[in-house]
Structure formats: C-alpha cells, structure tokens
Amino acid sequence: MKVRLLVLLFMLSLGSFAQSNKPNAAYKLVSGGDWVKAKNYYLLTLLQHDKAAQSLLKSDAELSKLSQARLNAVQASLKECKDALCLPAQLKLSDADISLVSQRLKALYKPGNALDVLVKSHLIPSGMYIMHQTQSPANLLVKAWEQDANYVNYTISVYAEGKKPNYPQIDSISFDVKKRAYYILMYDCSTEVSEGLKADALFYEPSLHAALTYLEINERRNAADYEPMATTANKTAVDRVKLIKWASYPYSHILVPGAGPEELITPLSGEGMLRCRAAARQYFAGKAPFVVVSGGAVHPFKTKFNEAAEMKKYMVEVLHLPENAVIIEPHARHTTTNIRNDARLVFRYGMPFEKPGLIVTDKYQNDFIVNMEKRCLNELKYVPYKLGKRLSDTALEFYPVITSLQIDADEPMDP
Template sequence: MKRCLMLFVWLLIGNASFSQFMGAQPGYKPLSGGDWVKSKNCYMLTLLEEDKAVASLLQTDVELAKLAAAKHRAIQLSLSECKDALCLPGFIKFTSQEISVVSNRLKVLYKVGNALDVLVKKHIIPSGMYIRYNDLAPVGLLVKAWEQDAACINYIISVYAEAKKPNYPQIDSISYDIKKRSYYTLMYDCTSEVVEAVNKNDLFFKPSLYAALTYLEVNERRQAADYEPMVSTANKLAAERIKQTKWTAYSYSHILVPGAGPDNLTTPLSGEGMLRCKTAARQYFANKAPFVVVSGGAVHPFKTKYNEAVEMRKYMINVLHVPAYAVIIEPHARHTTTNLRNDARLIFRYGMPFGKPGLIITDKYQNDFIANMEQRCLKELGYVPYKLGKRLSDTALEFYPLVTALQTDADEPMDP
C-alpha cells in the first residue's frame, strides 16, 4: 500500500514537473563548440559560431560588421595607449552602448522562419540554459540570451583580468598579484594574443569572448570543462545503466552526496567526505535508490588539484564496494546551492525520472543548512532549483529537482 501511494505521488508530481519544462527537452544534447568552458558559459554565442547560416547573417550585417572592426581597432590601440595592466582589459569588455547596439540589431535581423528563429527554436529553448526567459517571444529570448552572455564575458574579465572580487573571494579570486610589473606584461601579452588570434572580420563578439577564455586559462580556471563530456566518459557506465533501470523498485531516483573539501592541499578526501559516503553507501545497499551522485568540484582549499566528486567516487568504489556503474560524478559544484542545482541538471539530462524524489545524504549541519537555503538560492542563483520533501533523520533529507536548475549562471564561470 505504501509503495502504491508513493508511486501515485511520484506520478502526480512528475506530471506537474513536466508541465513546467517550458520547452526544455530532456533529450537535448548541448553542443561543445570545441570548448566546454565557452559552451557552458556562453551557450548562445557558441551557437552563433557553430551555425553557418546564422554566422553569415550576422557577419554581413553592416552595423555589426562596423562594431566588430571598431572593437578590433580599439583593442589593438590599447597596446600603445595603456601604460598600466588594468587599462588593457577595459578596452576588451563590452560597453553598455555596444550591448545595446547588438540587442537592437538582433531585433531587426530576427524574422519568423529565418536562421535566427530556427536557432532559438531548435537550440536555445530546448537547451533550457536560458529557461528563465522561455516565456518570452523568440526574439525577446534571443536578446536576453545575448545580454546574459555579454554580462558573463564582462564578469570574467572583471574578476580574472581586473582583479575585482568574485562572489567567493577565498576560493575563486584571481591568481596574480596585480601590483607587480610582471602583471602588466601578462595583460599586454594577453591583449596581443587577442589581436593576433582574432580577425577584424570575425563575429562582433569574438575578441571579447576569446579574451575572457584566455584570462580563465592563464588563471588556471577552466574547471567548467573538467571531465566533459561526462555522459560518454566518467559517467558512461551509469548512463547506460539508467536506460535499463526499473524505477518502481526504488523509493528514490538516486542518493545525492554533497562534497566536503579538506583544509590542506595534500589530502585528497576529507574525513567528513568519507563519513558522508559511508552513510550513503548504507542507503544504497539497503536498496533505497539505484544510483549515488557524488557532487563537488576542485574547490577547497584555494587552487586545490583534488576534485571532491572524483575522490568520493574512488572511495565509494574501492573502499565501500559500491558498484562502479552506480556512482555518478557531478564534479563542478562549488557551493551547497549548486550541489543541488547541478544534481537536478544531471537527472534531467540523463533521463532519470524527474518527478521521483531524490535523497540527500550528508551531515546534520549541512542538512540543517539545506533545510533553510531558499533565500541563499534566490540571492545567488535568482531561483530555487529544488523542492524539499521530508527530513527523515539528521543525515537524510528528501527533495525533488526543478527544471529551473537548467538556467546558466552568468557570474560563476567555473560552474555556470
């Protein structure tokens, strides 16, 4: 009787969830554009580059071509004009006027049935990466996606070239002392690289996008690309197993284990991480769920080389003897908010039942925090990517993923 009731609730919530997908498609496979950091941070701009018909439309527009040439000239001029390091990236960022010019041109160029319209309907809406704007008309969504990507580029430049404080300075700050003379040399060389690598006839956004990616690279901040594409590499065994799973045999779709970073650079997995894994393994072997998602990036301490999810997976398999096909890594989350958000994304992309509850297994204090985390999600993400269920114990908390989790975050370049 209990299982039948749970199945009914699952189906009820599942149907409600699917009605909220707002055009996002579980089977949609995001394009990498040859660079997962670029794709995950600026998906619309990646699409503009990848679609030849769209790229041609934009490159032949007189106003956008003028903008592209002017931007290239300004960046080239900065090499002789700028005498300090922070002056150079200032020429590369988009100005508010430039962003406005592009927005207006997109409105003019967009026509129902043309290449831009097809791009919105075939990729931007199904991807869910701009899902907060999916209720807008296609042209409005197109403009919002552009403005979000432009803001993302400006944010990356402001933090990883101009040394502005990121959201979490202790773990995400710039890697250099900007007061040293060598930093001017680095910024000069980065600008020279942009001038040499990007042609003045390239798409209008190419210099700024290329520069932003370069700044991330020289700061060793390309973690967004780590282990991608996971569905065909690190998580391949689980992805194949998901297709064969009889979901009605389990109370939960999966068990989520948030990571806990160590406090030094030589310890791969913290004691707290081990304890969370042990508790989760007991739930797995009790047949509560067919999969365990271990979540956490290379976060603590600053510039660590160890990835929380990867180290937890090793521990789960090698020490706790959980089958390799049952352990899924989510190796990008840097905060508790994104442990849940990224988990919801995996559930959606991998075709697990989105309306079936998941089970968070962690320590009492983190579960206390998660139980009251909505305001922090709203502040940092702009939405809440989950709905909480019952608190079963100090260490166990039910939750339901929400499709809003697909929305890209424009000010977290290592985990957008």
C-alpha cells in the first residue's frame, strides 16, 4: 500500500511539472507600462523589474566588470566618434559580450534561486520563448538572453545604422544616414543613453535603452498601439468571452485580415470594406460569436491609420455588428502575422483553442494562405496555423497553433 502511494505521488508530481512547463492563458505579461520593450525583449524587461534577479547579477564580478565597460564605451564614443554610424555601433553588444553573459547566466542559475523562479514563473508560462521550452530551465534562460541581445542589436542596425529590414518598403529607417545632420541626431541619442542610465546599470541596459530610443525617434513604437488591449480596446469583447456557450457555434471566431489603402489620406481601403462585409454575413448567419479584425498601421509608408481600428469602426458603425463582438488585432503587418497574432489573442483571451476559426477574406488572399506554409517557415520558423476545409472562395477553416506565442524580434513593430 505504501509503495502504491509513493508511485501515485510520483506520478502526480510528474503531471504537475508537465503542467508548469506549458504556457498559461491566465499569465499576465509584465510590461511596466512599456509595451514596446516588453513585447520585443521580454527577458530584459523582467530583469529590470525583478530585484532579486538584479541583485544576483550585480553581485557577479564578471558581469559587474562588463556593466562598467559598457557604460565607459558609451561615454568614450561621445568623445571619439567623428561620424554618425560610429555612435550606434558602440552601443551594440559584441559577440564576446553576449557569450560571456551566456556563460555567467548558466553558472549563476541554481534550482530555487531568483533566476530559476524567473524562468518558471515568467518565461515558461508566458510562452514568449516557447520554441526553446524543450530545453532545461538554465538553457532556456540562456536562449532567451541570446535572442533578446541579438535582436536589440538588430533594432540598432536597422533604426540607427540604416540597414535594410525584412520589408524595406514599409519598415525602413526614417532618416538619411549620410546627411551631416544625422551625426548630430546620433550624438544626441548617445547623450540620452549616457545621461539616462544609473551608475549601477546592468550590462545590457545601455544597448536596450539605445534600441528603444532609436525606435522612438523613427516613430516606430507600433508594438505598443492600443495596449493593454484586454482592458481597453477589447475589454467589452473579452468580458463577454466567459459568457459564450461555445457549443452553439461551429467556429470560435471569424478572422478578417486587413488590406491597406494606397493613399495616406484614406483610412480604410475598398478591399478592406468588402472583406468586412463578407465577414459580417458569416457573423449574422451565426457562424461565430466574435469577429477579429487584423492589421496594423502599415500601408502606405508611415501611415497614421490603423487597419484593425478602421475595420472595427466600419463593422460597428456601418454594418451594425455589436461593439462587444468585434475584437481588434492592431499590430500585424503581413498575412503571416494576421494569423499568428490572432492565435495569440484566442489563447490569451480564453477562447477554446482547439475549436476551429474561420478566415474570411477575398479569394486571392485565401488562395495565398492555402500556399503560405513555406513563407511562414522562412519568416517565423514555424507555421502558426493548421488549415481545415476551404468552404468557399472567401471562407477558409483553420486551427491556431500554440507556437504563435514565440517572440519574433526581427520585426520590432510587431514582434
């Protein structure tokens, strides 16, 4: 009897571990009010808010030495750099810096200490590094650090050094890096970093502060648009989720990908209107209790209009859908991320994740989605959906995939 009890307790402990090793829909992201930072560089954000983890890192002699060297490099660049691109280059983390921190994190990580708690209480349940969650907790921590550090450098390279982003026509730098005035701007940014940091700043903070500064001066803080959506723009719909009798509907929701206009003065394209009308017909036919309209401020370059916000306005004011039935997803910049971001909302808002959704758009975009797996693998390294039946030219079933929670930090406006 005693042996059976021990076996039962062991099996229960395994189940508890397995459960804790998965993303948790009830987990609330720690943002500290800066959603650009949190959504792009979540580990670095957590370290800034976790005093116990900070203390552990600051007490390490090698990391303290690196922290001082990074601060010295910023201050020295203001005296020594004579061209614009020299200044942001000095704010990037070197491969040697990143490798040293990886080694120290692995050495400092101990079961039960502050880093262990951070991994198990935040990194794992957040799902933000889900593609590394088969790793040991210590290795997951290292992978998260290396991802954040490399993508801080990526942000600096695009939005300060002027290197091409993945989609240059919509996401490029806003300045001519060859003009004399650009040196003055970069000098002022480095001054902001130097003066904006505390004397005991951690080794990564100059680089992180720089990356966020460059995004801001380029007007590229799109990742923060409408956040926190669950308690603001989407609150009425989120509150209604828990009241839905899901068995009454064949689909959890209807997803409508946006279509950007060609002119800066046009808020919603004709194609966007037609997609909304097709989705409204499905909604009023009782196919799903919610419509998710998806699309960021994308087309044309530097537009001030947000596709999702404009589609919701059209659906509520013109097509007369209830306000609490329309959810905005205002960050996606591509068809791949229309579906990925939608999967994130389904999970975090507590909709049944195993229930299919229905993509409603024009024939040609649905044709594209049916053949989009290769592009997803190239750009995201995974496919954020599993397709179901093609019901018509405009309607396509799909199932969300949990890997969609992974940060995509080489797209800092929609990570």
